Amino acid sequence: MLKFALAGNPNAGKTTLFNALTGSTAHVGNWPGVTVDKREGTYKKGSEPIEIVDLPGIYSLSPYTPEEVISRNFLLSDEINGIINIVDVTNLERNLYLTTQLMELGVPMVIALNMTDVLDKQGDRIDVRALEKRIGFPVVEISALKGVNVDVLMARAVEVTKEKRVGETVLKDSLLGSAIANAEIALKLKGVYAPLFHAIKLVEKDEIEVKSHPEEAKAVEAFIKENAGGEIDTEAEIADARYKYITARFSTTLTRARKLDYNELSKSNKADKVLTHKWFGIPIFLVILFAVFHLTFSENLLYLGSIIPSFGEWCAEGSEIKSIFFADGLNSPGVILFNALDLLTSKIGEWIGLGLESLGAHEAVVGLVCDGVWGGLAAVLSFLPQILVLFLFFSILEDTGYMARVAFMLDRIFRRFGVSGRAFMPMIMGFGCSVPAMINTRTMADQKEREATVRVIPFFSCGAKMPILLAIAGGIVAYFGIGNADIITYSMYLLGIVVAMLSLLVMRNTTMRGEASPFIMELPLYHMPGFKNLMLHLWDKAKHFIQKAFTIILVSCVIIWFLSNFGWAWNYVGEDMDQSILASIGKLIQPLFTPLGFGSQLSASGWVFAVAAITGLIAKEDVIATFGTLAACLIAGFEMQDEGVSAVFILIRETGVTIPALIAFIAFNMLTIPCFAAVATAKGEIGKEKFKWTLLFWIVTSYLVSCMVYTIGEFWWTSFIWAAAAAIVTVGIVLYNKKADKKAKLAKEAHKN
Numbered sequence: 001m002l003k004f005a006l007a008g009n010p011n012a013g014k015t016t017l018f019n020a021l022t023g024s025t026a027h028v029g030n031w032p033g034v035t036v037d038k039r040e041g042t043y044k045k046g047s048e049p050i051e052i053v054d055l056p057g058i059y060s061l062s063p064y065t066p067e068e069v070i071s072r073n074f075l076l077s078d079e080i081n082g083i084i085n086i087v088d089v090t091n092l093e094r095n096l097y098l099t100t101q102l103m104e105l106g107v108p109m110v111i112a113l114n115m116t117d118v119l120d121k122q123g124d125r126i127d128v129r130a131l132e133k134r135i136g137f138p139v140v141e142i143s144a145l146k147g148v149n150v151d152v153l154m155a156r157a158v159e160v161t162k163e164k165r166v167g168e169t170v171l172k173d174s175l176l177g178s179a180i181a182n183a184e185i186a187l188k189l190k191g192v193y194a195p196l197f198h199a200i201k202l203v204e205k206d207e208i209e210v211k212s213h214p215e216e217a218k219a220v221e222a223f224i225k226e227n228a229g230g231e232i233d234t235e236a237e238i239a240d241a242r243y244k245y246i247t248a249r250f251s252t253t254l255t256r257a258r259k260l261d262y263n264e265l266s267k268s269n270k271a272d273k274v275l276t277h278k279w280f281g282i283p284i285f286l287v288i289l290f291a292v293f294h295l296t297f298s299e300n301l302l303y304l305g306s307i308i309p310s311f312g313e314w315c316a317e318g319s320e321i322k323s324i325f326f327a328d329g330l331n332s333p334g335v336i337l338f339n340a341l342d343l344l345t346s347k348i349g350e351w352i353g354l355g356l357e358s359l360g361a362h363e364a365v366v367g368l369v370c371d372g373v374w375g376g377l378a379a380v381l382s383f384l385p386q387i388l389v390l391f392l393f394f395s396i397l398e399d400t401g402y403m404a405r406v407a408f409m410l411d412r413i414f415r416r417f418g419v420s421g422r423a424f425m426p427m428i429m430g431f432g433c434s435v436p437a438m439i440n441t442r443t444m445a446d447q448k449e450r451e452a453t454v455r456v457i458p459f460f461s462c463g464a465k466m467p468i469l470l471a472i473a474g475g476i477v478a479y480f481g482i483g484n485a486d487i488i489t490y491s492m493y494l495l496g497i498v499v500a501m502l503s504l505l506v507m508r509n510t511t512m513r514g515e516a517s518p519f520i521m522e523l524p525l526y527h528m529p530g531f532k533n534l535m536l537h538l539w540d541k542a543k544h545f546i547q548k549a550f551t552i553i554l555v556s557c558v559i560i561w562f563l564s565n566f567g568w569a570w571n572y573v574g575e576d577m578d579q580s581i582l583a584s585i586g587k588l589i590q591p592l593f594t595p596l597g598f599g600s601q602l603s604a605s606g607w608v609f610a611v612a613a614i615t616g617l618i619a620k621e622d623v624i625a626t627f628g629t630l631a632a633c634l635i636a637g638f639e640m641q642d643e644g645v646s647a648v649f650i651l652i653r654e655t656g657v658t659i660p661a662l663i664a665f666i667a668f669n670m671l672t673i674p675c676f677a678a679v680a681t682a683k684g685e686i687g688k689e690k691f692k693w694t695l696l697f698w699i700v701t702s703y704l705v706s707c708m709v710y711t712i713g714e715f716w717w718t719s720f721i722w723a724a725a726a727a728i729v730t731v732g733i734v735l736y737n738k739k740a741d742k743k744a745k746l747a748k749e750a751h752k753n
């Protein structure tokens, strides 16, 4: 029976086509030794039955991911009679990049040009005959989804197996063309199967290939050095040559209907001249980011309050309604929404309290409902508007196509830290939630690079951590009367980013050594974001947040309230919170946090911070929920306004915690072990064995950074000690690297001889 492999990029429609072809005959197994699905089935509608194997989605045949290695080995095995290469015509260049590699195998192949229904809908046209002629393999237009032309495809597939094929390459006229030709001859003489493919891999200095043909590898290297004049990054050179060929010869068969493209293109180009400028690009990004934070968190929009002094004064006094809009100056849209919701939640809290009292409820019940449940929930919920406003801005930046450009710009910088620009998207997603962000790292080719990225994703402060930032920043401004909430939050976000990048640098030079993988991306044109799409994003976010508030956080609040209102003998301690179960637990772990500024040095009730840091492991919102609940217990019936913020205000007053300690507290919570959900995801993505180290990494990093923040903030001279320690560590890493490089070189030489 004939056997075909179905190969293509992820999302090209392989599975859809596979299902259309094989129907009920399909069965799923595993590729030997790895947990990648192997799906096989039989196509029965043709003149003879054909077996079909659905390969994992891949972008290339490099040895970087298990999927790539599996596909490559399978395609080179003598198990198959031919390849069906499925190409998503709406992403023609990226898909044909793989095609140019499959061509080199010398295996019969037919190209299934998929998603042609989309092409028709857009009014675009592709000249299939021209494409077929230029590629040199049969091309069949299909729609896997609608089942159009799949039988024609299979008939052509049977035909191609009847003729013998040799490998063809688009790299003949490239800089490395002669090196490839020479290597091919050498391998052919040796009787190697698919000599062209192996020759190109040798020139690329592909790991697997160099290992299996060490002598030829040496000869090829010498040849290139001599003929191309010195060292070249052959892998990048070849990738570049492929793309150039594709755009010059293949893409031209596609005619896009939208003639206004040209206009759009030039507009995009003009915008890019500025926005992705070599020097100004990144500073512009930082300014945009700050503007976003300013619009979301500032109580002094555009600093109008300081520019027009009387305006500030006039703003300061006034009614409740007026204070929604004005503080030191005009409030930012984020703060206005925050204040409005806050007024509402505090009113609701009041009404609940009054209602219960008028019903003659027991003191403990009033306490549970007003302090335990509402105190904690309101503290968290009140931040929802600002979270949504921030995400609205992020979604706009992403949907316009700007974020893709930032990834592209950052690639240059990221490379120095050992990761490619591809890591940027997961990182940005991390500002929303670590869970999808960690899953998104699957697009990264290099396993070590990917694990390192998963580890630092929690440092990109997620939406759930935002209440911590906001409440404490607000508390600092309110109690000490210094600083701006927007500047404090912005700096904390930057701190997270800096720590992430430094950790990457350290990891990629010590435990996870390696070079950043190449990063290839198509830049979308700039376009207006769709309103509906934006609203869907926001609705998703809001729904998730509210669901979490009324489930995990609600339960946590109740538990915290019980533990803080009852003693070990289940006696109600009420006002005397110091006698509670929670207090005794808190006091027990409190000394751990003394070097961070929020441990034993605090006066009575200072254990609250230790407890909050622990409850944060369940869900990060729990930190502020804990503050809310405990502050409400501490000062029975305190004026509930800006719940989260006044909870912090009260805790500062009661515990005597200092500004550096508060900042250290934010840093600790931002950098330490993330919430349950993120921990489980990271474990899944990294694997059990390495995950232990990841946990340790999070604990150590958060502890060190937070200790540094506190000690430098409190005792400036300790900065010299930290600087000295950093210098020693740097020297250590550099020395270690030298040694490791040497070792690698020796190993390589030993291998060669």
Ligand code: GDP
Residues within 6 Å of the ligand: 008, 009, 010, 011, 012, 013, 014, 015, 016, 017, 057, 114, 115, 116, 117, 118, 142, 143, 144, 145, 146
């Ligand atoms: P795979 O990752 O290559 O297995 O791709 P899938 O088969 O999962 O398809 C990815 C997406 O493309 C799915 O949402 C499919 O419904 C869609 N898709 C696949 N083929 C076609 C097609 O011919 N036309 C259209 N419009 N969508 C398609």
Ligand code: MG
Residues within 6 Å of the ligand: 014, 015, 016
């Ligand atoms: Mg699939």
